[in-house]
Amino acid sequence: MFLKLYGIALPVFFAIDMLWLGFLARTFYQNQIGFLMKSPVNWLAAIIFYLLFLVGLVVFVIEPAVEKKDWLLALGKGALFGLITYATYDLTNLATLKDWPITVVWVDMIWGTVLAASVSTITFFIAIKWIA
Numbered sequence: 001m002f003l004k005l006y007g008i009a010l011p012v013f014f015a016i017d018m019l020w021l022g023f024l025a026r027t028f029y030q031n032q033i034g035f036l037m038k039s040p041v042n043w044l045a046a047i048i049f050y051l052l053f054l055v056g057l058v059v060f061v062i063e064p065a066v067e068k069k070d071w072l073l074a075l076g077k078g079a080l081f082g083l084i085t086y087a088t089y090d091l092t093n094l095a096t097l098k099d100w101p102i103t104v105v106w107v108d109m110i111w112g113t114v115l116a117a118s119v120s121t122i123t124f125f126i127a128i129k130w131i132a
Helices: 002-024 026-036 043-068 072-094 102-130
Strands: none
Touching: 002 026, 002 043, 002 102, 026 102, 043 072, 043 102, 072 102
């Protein structure tokens, strides 16, 4: 079931995160951490992160929620997974990088929470209808 759930979650994740990065928050990150941003972006590293993040989301959140047929589990644990993973990145940067903006920490942690909860819940409902 992992591969089917991963196959559903992947386009859902990319659609939502690309909306965020490409349109909603594009200027936010440029304004906040543009002085640190690499040009061009290391797309290989970004893709590896996304693929691994989704492995965790499917294994720890989506698959158990689908097995239990519990969308609230997908929503709640998805939110927690997103918060923890994005907090790991942002709080580590805040602890170790000079001038890492606290605004980025809060916005990113909120975004990670919303993103993972959304992807988990949407994937859950698609999976229940199509594969479970």
